[in-house]
Structures are given as structure tokens and as C-alpha cells.
Amino acid sequence: MKKSNLLLFVFIVFIQFHIQGQSNDVYANVSDVNSNTVTNNDATESSAVQDNGEATSTSAKSGSTLSAKEQEEKEQLEREARLYAAEQALQRKLAFIDLNKAAVVSKIATYNESLEACRCGKAITDDTDDESIEFKALSMVQIRAHFIDKNISFAKKYMESLNNCKK
Numbered sequence: 001m002k003k004s005n006l007l008l009f010v011f012i013v014f015i016q017f018h019i020q021g022q023s024n025d026v027y028a029n030v031s032d033v034n035s036n037t038v039t040n041n042d043a044t045e046s047s048a049v050q051d052n053g054e055a056t057s058t059s060a061k062s063g064s065t066l067s068a069k070e071q072e073e074k075e076q077l078e079r080e081a082r083l084y085a086a087e088q089a090l091q092r093k094l095a096f097i098d099l100n101k102a103a104v105v106s107k108i109a110t111y112n113e114s115l116e117a118c119r120c121g122k123a124i125t126d127d128t129d130d131e132s133i134e135f136k137a138l139s140m141v142q143i144r145a146h147f148i149d150k151n152i153s154f155a156k157k158y159m160e161s162l163n164n165c166k167k
Contacts, residue, residue, distance in 0.1 A: 090136065093135070093136070093140060093143070094135075096140065096143065096144075097135050097143060100143075100147040101130065103147075103151075104126065104147065104150055104151065104154070105126075107151065107154060108124055108125070108126060108154060111124050111154065111157075111158040112124055114158075115158070115161055115162070115165070118162070118165055119165075120161055120162065120164070120165035121165075122161050122164070122165075124154060124157050124158055124161065126154075128150060133146070
């Protein structure tokens with residue numbers, strides 16, 4: 001693989017990770033972005049003009065007729081980039097889950113301190129079993145919805161406990 005193609009590929013992968021970070025799109029496909037960019041690059045190269053004014057196709061020399069070894073190296077780099085992107089997406093998902101679990105624990109503790117200060121006597125507990133949920137199989141939207149529902153449930157229990165305490 002030519003050095004310029006390799007540098008272009010690395011740049012494309014870097015941009016893709018940047019795009020994923022900006023959009024939180026954990027399922028963005030690196031190869032789709034790469035194929036679009038390489039197609040654009042080939043079109044630019046094919047429109048190169050020599051000194052005598054004739055158009056020449058440099059894409060045949062540089063990108064579209066890769067040797068078997070170069071093609072294999074390119075495919076291996078693409079596989080590694082997709083694997084790396086998937087690992088990064090999983091890490092972001094796990095960090096999101098851990099952050100939300102910690103927030104729920106903190107919120108329950110705060111609610112219980114408030115109920116204790118008011119001498120209401122009833123403590124709020126987390127009855128859900130998050131360990132049985134396979135979060136890795138869920139999308140970020142589904143995970144977010146799960147934790148929002150959980151927060152709503154605890155807020156309702158807290159308000160119910162406060163209202164019962166007033167009586």
C-alpha cells in the first residue's frame with residue numbers, strides 16, 4: 001500500500017472517531033465513511049492534468065488497481081479500524097451505564113436522607129435488578145430510557161412517601 005493511501009486511511013479513521021465523539025453515534029460505520037472519502041479522492045486524482053494540458057488518470061496508478069498484498073493490507077486496516085471503533089463504542093456505553101448507576105444510587109441516598117430528616121420513617125429502595133439486564137445488547141437510546149424510567153419511578157416513590165408523611 002502506498003504511503004499516501006495509508007496516511008489517507010489513517011486520517012479518515014481519525015475523522016470518523018471524531019465524528020462519532022461529536023454525534024455520540026456508537027454504531028457509525030467506518031468503512032462507509034472510508035469508501036465515500038476514497039471515492040472522492042479517486043475522482044480528484046483522475047482529473048489531474050499534465051503540463052501539456054491532457055487529462056490523465058492517476059487513480060489507475062495509485063488507488064484502484066491495488067496489488068493483492070496491498071488490497072489485503074487495506075482490508076486488514078479496515079477490519080482493525082472497525083474493531084477499534086466497536087471497542088470505543090462499547091467503552092462509551094459502559095461509562096454511560098456506570099455514570100447512570102452511580103447517579104441512581106446517589107439520588108436514592110439523597111431521597112432517604114430527606115425522608116429521615118422529616119422523620120417519615122420509610123426508606124426508598126432499588127427493587128430493580130440491573131445486573132440481570134444485558135445492557136451491551138441494548139442501544140444507547142434504550143439504556144437512556146431505562147435510566148429515565150428508573151429515575152421517574154424513584155421520584156414517584158419519594159413524592160408518595162412525603163405525601164404519606166404529611167397525613
